[in-house]
Amino acid sequence: MNDENLFLTDRMLGVLTRYLRFMGYDTKSAVSLTAGDSREDTVLLDIAKEEGRYLLTRDRELAERGKNYSAVLLKSDDVLCQVKQLFLAGLIDGSHSLGMQRCVVCNTSLRPASSDDINNTPYAPSEKKELKFMWCPLCRKLYWTGTHSLNLEKRLKKIFDR
Numbered sequence: 001m002n003d004e005n006l007f008l009t010d011r012m013l014g015v016l017t018r019y020l021r022f023m024g025y026d027t028k029s030a031v032s033l034t035a036g037d038s039r040e041d042t043v044l045l046d047i048a049k050e051e052g053r054y055l056l057t058r059d060r061e062l063a064e065r066g067k068n069y070s071a072v073l074l075k076s077d078d079v080l081c082q083v084k085q086l087f088l089a090g091l092i093d094g095s096h097s098l099g100m101q102r103c104v105v106c107n108t109s110l111r112p113a114s115s116d117d118i119n120n121t122p123y124a125p126s127e128k129k130e131l132k133f134m135w136c137p138l139c140r141k142l143y144w145t146g147t148h149s150l151n152l153e154k155r156l157k158k159i160f161d162r
């Protein structure tokens with residue numbers, strides 16, 4: 001059940017972090033840790049071990065240190081190549097490519113938006129018919145099915161359909 005896989009990403013993987021959350025994967029980011037901690041690599045290894053997360057990194061040394069804790073060295077800087085690498089390694093699958101399950105900003109599970117949530121959001125689209133709305137209770141951020149998620153969905157589908 002790779003649907004249940006948990007991830008931890010290094011500071012260089014901000015875009016991949018958002019993609020994984022978009023797909024619904026619980027993904028912690030090193031960005032949420034205090035910056036400038038010289039022991040950050042050790043902290044990341046500890047979190048990966050304690051929480052059973054795959055540690056994703058572009059740092060060869062960190063990947064080597066974490067090889068006993070499921071560290072994965074990502075070979076490319078390109079996010080779609082990174083997603084493909086995880087897919088080919090069997091760590092993620094395509095069934096979650098629809099998005100809107102997890103907040104891409106903070107990793108919290110989204111819930112369906114109430115009409116109050118929608119009406120109180122100034123950036124909500126004016127034409128609401130046939131759109132599905134979700135809400136992040138932590139960031140108070142509104143998500144809806146729209147161009148952005150459809151484009152991302154298409155890009156992800158290309159990878160998973162191969």
Ligand SMILES: [Zn+2]
Pocket residue numbers: 103104105106107108136137138139140141
């Ligand atoms: Zn959030």
